[in-house]
Amino acid sequence: MSPIDTPRLSTGIAGLDDVLAGGLPRERIYLVQGEPGSGKTTLGLQFLLEGAAQNEPGLYISLSESKDEITAVAASHGWSLDKVSLYELSAVEQQLQLGADNTVFHPAEVELRELLKTLLAVVDEVKPRRVVFDSLSEIRILSQNQAQYRRQILMLKQYFVGRNVTVLLLDDRTNPEGDSQLQSLAHGVVMLEQLPQAYGPERRRLRVSKLRGIKFRGGYHDYRIETGGLQVYPRLVAAEHAEVPERKKLTSGLPHLDALIGGGLDSGTSTLLLGPAGSGKSSLMAHYAVTAAKEGRGAAIFAFDENRATLFQRARALGLDLDTEADAGRLTVRQVDPAELAPDELAHAIRAEVERGVGFVAIDSLNGYLNATPDERFLSVQLHELLSYLSHKGVVTVMVMAQHGLVGTMSAPLDITYIADAVVLLRFFEAQGRVRKAISVMKKRSGAHEDTIRELTMGRDGLRVSEPLAQLHGVLTGVPSFAGGGQEHHVPDRP
Helix, strand or coil, rough: CHHHHHEECCCCCCCHHHCCCCEECCCCCCEEEEEECCCHHHHHHHHHHHHHHCCEEEEEEECCCCCHHHHHHHHHHCCCCEEEEECCCHHHHHHHHHHCCCCCHHHHHHHHHHHHHHHHHHHHCCCCCCEEEECCCCHHHHHCHHHHHHHHHHHHHHHHHHHHHCCEECCCCCCCCHHHHHHHHHHHHEEEECCCCCCCCCCCEEEEEEEEECCCCCCEEEEEECCCEEEEEECCCHHHCCCCCCEEEEECCHHHHHHHHCCCEEEEEEEEEEEECCCCCHHHHHHHHHHHHCCCCCEEECCCCCCHHHHHHHHCCCCCCCHHHCCCCCHHHHHHHHCCCHHHHHHHHHHHHHHHCCCCEEEHHHHHHHHHCCCCCHHHHHHHHHHHHHHHHEEEEEEEEECCCCCCEEEEECCCCCCCEEEEEEEEEEEEEEEEEEEEEEEECCCCCCCCCEEEEEEEEEEEEEEECCCEHHHHHCCCEEECCCCCCCCCCCC
């Protein structure tokens, strides 16, 4: 039977099974490596508990921790280990049992031989289908050199051949120099990492560096350790979700705004709302979200910059009924803490909304998304993958980005205008002793749009967009001049 045809075992972690393209091939030995605190023990317990749920006997062999400590870890996740066999063996206790009369072999060599003999006797007695060794550090310590250590691991591997057992070897990487030798003996290798951040909690990520005969999802994938075990968020690959969505415009219900943007926002496209703070970006986003919800598309807002209560309160002040749409389940608002969210986790949350039928997604704002990305060099790549996925699914995507400054020359923390399908620019300008807001469309890939500049106003009756500001020149500079009759421009009533 070829490796790709080998029946799979679920690890008990849905995200990890996805990374592994369906789970671990049966009857193989796998190496799980990571520093202390990276979640190796938790992963091992989930693997055995999943086996217990499938009526597959499991054995947990702890070489460094007591049964009480392992049971306490399980209890912290709300798990019972009644259906899992636990065996603990302290290297110190084993040495005391051996005695000190041996003069032919080095004491460590005798101890290691007896240790492995005892462990394999336990395996023969329990006859498990799944085994976890936690950890290899004790075997490494008792081995006098790397060659002996490799021989012992090879002996373990040969012992399990043909015994219908799938084995996880947990290793805390106390000797990274010998990693390559250890990894070469395993059928697959899963690397767990925890990376300290300058601010906020550490970021955890995993990588499958090896899985013989199986095409797995390579690269890094974020994960969390939560009550209930590891939650793995596979890196989003847009090409795996290629579809041909129905192209349908999302109109705003405001004739002048729809005329400006070429009839509306097309399904499967992304729109960037760009402008300084207070220029109306979030209000425009909320207007489209309510419209999408009322149409039955379903809408999801991921709010980085303001809390949920403030967003709803501000929407009420503009006559936007987020409350009714949210209560009806047609609109969801998730408040996101940039310091607590990893990029893959955000993509996973957005994908979950899309898979339940949401047709409109808003990210408010990309400035917060940037703060959630530890390495901004890859933000554009990650964002491109996310937008490609949303495009394949026919979702209308709206992104908000705040520029630095209020008037005059503006700058953004990151240029992503080339990624978005449409760019809507909002600006402040001064005219006749008042600070006003201008709106224009700078780019739209999916069709024609107006090249005019219009005025945007907001009030209790909602958003209003004016006729083109034909008599003003230099609006985007912030200080325009009148080229016409000098009469103040009036914004028409909301239709």
